[in-house]
Amino acid sequence: MHKYYSTLEDFEMKKIKLFGVLSLALLTFTACGSEKNDDPTNTTEAKTASKTKKTTKEKKDTNLLINNSEFKKLADNTVDSEETKVVAQKDYSLDFTDDSWTEMKVKVDKVSILKVDDFEDFSGNKPEGFIILHLSLFDLTRDVTAYPQQGTILTSDGEQTDGSYSLDAWDGDLMKGAKKEGYAAYELKKLDNVESVKNIRFTFNANYDTDDFDDNNAFHDYDMTIDLK
Structure with a gap:
């Protein structure tokens, strides 16, 4: 046991x-x-x-056009906004006013020259740079129509370019007493240096509706030469 x-x-x-x-x-x-x-x-x-x-x-790559605080809407005109870069930028602060038409005054307070890389628009154009103006339209004495984004620019380098890029829908039909401001961008097919453009000639037209065929004031061509310095 x-x-x-x-x-x-x-x-x-x-x-x-x-x-x-x-x-x-x-x-x-x-x-x-x-x-x-x-x-x-x-x-x-x-x-x-x-x-x-x-x-x-x-x-957050600040060189990308899409991340540019002022001109990122320009990237909406590119085939690939994630590739387009701003390689150089020159800004000019101005105090330029055109009061050649009694119906509306135009002020240009800034012009920027941008040199870009890998910019291709939806038509296959590949500009090397842009001239971008900041404008104000004010003192409207009546309803008018004006498209500063669809004007023409001639640079001191001899390149003439028409406005075909929209940064925002701010121009067009404007009512009496309105004040509108925005950017107008113009492409440069060739741009070696952002400081090479010394002045620009900027033109666009405006008009108002009238039944008076003898009213020669109904159509106006703004034509301004702006020194960049």
Whole structure:
């Protein structure tokens, strides 16, 4: 009896030790798995956050035209706005006013020269730069129609270019007493240096409706020469 009891007791002790070893192993395995899963780099959220951070950093490339604070809408005219870059920019602050027509005054307070890279519009044109004017139309004595974005520019380098790019729909039919301002962009097929343009000649027309065929004032051609300095 004593021998049998001793053997049974030994057997039970071995079972207890085996159970203890298995329990310890299970706890260790669970802890390791928990540490691995708690690592944020191994979660879907972490991977998404990393991708978002990378994308945000790419969008902050200040050389991209689409990230230009003033002229990013010009990028809407490109085939691939994520590729077009502004490689140089020259800004001129001005105080130029044309009051040659009694029905509306025109002010140009800024002209910017941009040299761009990888700009291609939807017609396949690949200009090397742009002249962009900031204008104000004011002191309207009657309803008029004017499109400064569709005028013509002649540079001191001899390049003549017509307005064919829209930055915003701010010109057109204007009511008496209105004051409108916005940008007008003109492409330059060739531009070696943003400082090479010394002056520009800028023209556009305006008109108002009338039934008087003898009213010679109904149509007006604005024609201004602006020195850039």
